[in-house]
Amino acid sequence: MLTTKMNPRVFWGASLIIGLLLVVAIAAPGQSDRVFQTVQAWVIDTFGWFYVAAVAGFLGLALVLAVGPTGALKLGPDDAEPDFPYLSWLAMLFAAGMGIGLMYFGVAEPIQHFVSPPEGEPRTFAAAREAMGITFFHYGVHAWAIYALVGLSLAFFAYRKGLPLTLRSGLSPLLGRRINGPIGDAVDIFAIWGTAFGIATSLGFGVSQMNSGLTYLLGVPNNAWVQIGLIAAVMAAATASVMTGVGKGVRRLSELNLTLAVLLMLFVLAVGPTGFLFKALVQNFGFYLSHLVERTFTLYAYEPRAWMADWTLFYWAWWIAWSPFVGMFIARISRGRTVREFILNVLLVPAGFTFLWMTVFGNTAISLDMGQAQGAISAAVSADLSTALFHFLEQLPGAAITSTLAILLVAVFFITSADSGALVIDTIASGGADDTPRWQRVYWCLLLGLIAALLLLAGGLGALQAATLGAALPFVVIMVLLCVGLVRQMNADVAGRVIETEGPPLAEQLKRILAPASRRDIDRQIERNGAPALETVREGLAAEGLGAEVERDADGVSLTAPVVGGRDFHYRLTARERPRPALTALDAPERKRAMEWRLSARSDDGPRPRDITGFTREQIVADVLEHLHRWRTG
Template structure:
């Protein structure tokens, strides 16, 4: 019998929605393509302005949170230290900026805008400047502001407030205890739906480019059935890596892939017009800044054109659909960072690398197309975007080797995206659990492959793009609500920032110095004092007609009291591990010190976690009531 660890309503609800769309694609591929295209047209005509305004709003909000008082808040307890050294953290953010999108669009997008700009004549120097400005805009801070909103919400509520690592946690200041009901389920279902189609779109781009590369190198036919076969092969590789438990091997493969991608970029930089590329990078960035606000709000309202749906609106929807995936990754690695540090690095590090990548590949392609290639690259791109990279590499030395390397890079990005995407979706469907049975992750991995394959058969990349744009609409509304909840909870934390950390009793302090607690002792204290204390408060509240809950998880327990303030009151007891203090300079560095465990209490009225190790039941009851009173403002 299979073991499970899931939220059944979310798991099967999301599966049902995705399954119905897949059945439609199988039963009537032509009809499903028309439905997706019709839905896309309706969304663009009706809500195109909403996407543009929402993304601009996310960027404005995230910058305000960075520069304001909220920027000093930590993603974790106030004394929390970052999980990773700064350079390692930066490297992981750097890796987050890499993916199939850069491989697929690094040459294709600049060339496409160069040939067919939204304004003016194509093939000119003005069109070249415009092409790079548009590409920078699509891959710049707007995209990373979307990721930052979701990632910051996940990190803040999981690391600082002790809530599950799911999207619904960000709505707890708005929904209170209803977060665990149907509304919370709907939020997670829409997050899975959007993520599934966003990842499926990336997989579609990946196999399309792989097929074009194999056609270029070996003459393999380029059609939908070959691409479905490639999906099956790569998904089998993703499944094998997942089921064999070779997580470290996959991580090392991903790191190797990143190194190879950077080496490919450096190769193009060196053999291409190097001096021109450095000048172009500076000018591209200046052009991007000069047109920043204009492009942020451009909708071509007076001159409607299909270009907006094919490019800017699609990108915004694609980034929104991908945001739970990327957001959860950057949230997991960012515990202990300040909000300001998180936002500025998430916005600037990946975008900066992307600007360099797009300049190296895009400007080199445009320069070659205007000179030695004599228009061959632009002609190939106009015929098939997925061939752009290979026709570009054909103009440089060692084309056979670099094209093979590019196919390998796309394949590994494909494997890691599928594997990681299945993990993220499974985490959301399991209420934030990170130790779910392998069959659940396998289930989502296979479902992602089926979505990509069947939508490719139903209508090619056009159907995938249309499905992504439609799926992102409900999640945009959820992101707005998450933003409101995040601001409300951050302001609540700031209002309690002057509270002092209560010290444990003197005897307990001495005992801790002489004999630090183990995890088992903290667990015993939770059972002996924590559970009775919170149950006593819960019963007292219910005697007053207020329904409260005490929830248990692997690290501790949480008391949730009904809306006595702007939102529900939470009091959480958790086991907290940290290195023993170093008493002399000769002691081992932190990563090698003996670890000790403490019992921490967090509540919504206080910015700081409190050490309550050794507290009795009565002392904990008194602490809960004291902070509940402060939460009410009394």
């Protein structure tokens, strides 16, 4: 009998929606392709403005939260310290910006805009400058603002408010206890739906590029059936990593992959027009900044063109669909950071590396195409985007070696994306749990491969793009609501910080930094802060004529308050042992991690305990009052 750790409504609800779409793709591949294209056209015509306005709003809000008073809030208790040293954290953010997208579009996108710009004469120096500006725009701070806000919502409510690490938690300021009902289930279902199609789109790009590379090197046919075979092979490797628990091996392989990708970039930088590339990087960045506001709001409303749907709107939808995946990764590594530190680094570090990558590959490709290649690279890109990188490498020394390396890079990015994507989806489907049965991760891993394969059969990459645009639409609405909930809760926390609070003694703060909390540490916090906080609330309720009681026992302390209509409100503080948090998507499962003790709060307005380790007396009082209010109004 299979053991489970899931929210059945979310797990099977998301599976049903995805399954229905796949049945349509299987039953009538030609017709389903037309349906996908029709849906894409409808979404663009009806909601294209909404995508553009929403992404502009996300960037603006991220900057406001970073520079305003909310920027000083911690992702965790006020005295929380970061889980990682600053440079290690930056390195992981740097890794988060690398993936199949940069391998596929590093050459293809700049060349495509160079030969087919949205406006102006193609194949000119002005077109080259415009091509790099557009590429920077699509991979710049707008994409990372989307990831930053989703990651911020996950980290803020999980580490500061003790709620599960899942999307619905971000709506708790708006919905209260109802996040644990059908509305919360719908939020998580849409998050899974969008994430699944976003990852499937990346897998589609990856397998298309792998097929083109094998065709270039070995003469392998380039068609949908070969690509499905590649999907099966790579997904088998990803499934094996799930089944055999080789997460550490895959993690080391992905770290090696990142190193090799950087070496490939440095090789192109060294053998390409090095001096020109450094000058181009500076000018590209200046051009990007000078046109940032104009491009942010450009919709070509007066001169409609298909270019907008094929590029900018697709990218915005793709980033939105990917946001739970990347957001959960950066949330897991960012406990203890301030909001300001989190947002500014998430916006700037990965985008900065991406700008360097796109300049090295994009500007070199354009320079070669205008010179020694005599248009061969642009001709290949116009025929098939997936061949761009290999025709580009053909113009440089050691093409066979670098092309083989590129195929391996894409394959490992493919494996780690599928493995980590399955983990993230399963975490959402299991209410924030990260120690779920292996069969659940295998299930999602196989389903991701099935989505990519069937949509490739149904209509190729066009069907994947159309499905991504449609799947991201409901999640845009959810993201807007997440932003409202985040702002409301952060403003409440900022207002609460006006009260002078007594932090833990220096010795306790140092111990918490240097070692996980012990049971004695948590018992001491209950005695020093927890019990007095509950007594303060009891006295306040007594002044209002409500006979609340505070009871102590060997495990903790509880408050019981008669609120209305005979319904008592219960709030309990206990010491709880748990595995140390997972820090990356490929970390060891819970049962194999070291243990630590945490201060846990449980109240009647929610079914799950919350981690409030490090809360001061005043913060615990505020937490009791917040949940008492939800109990009365929920």
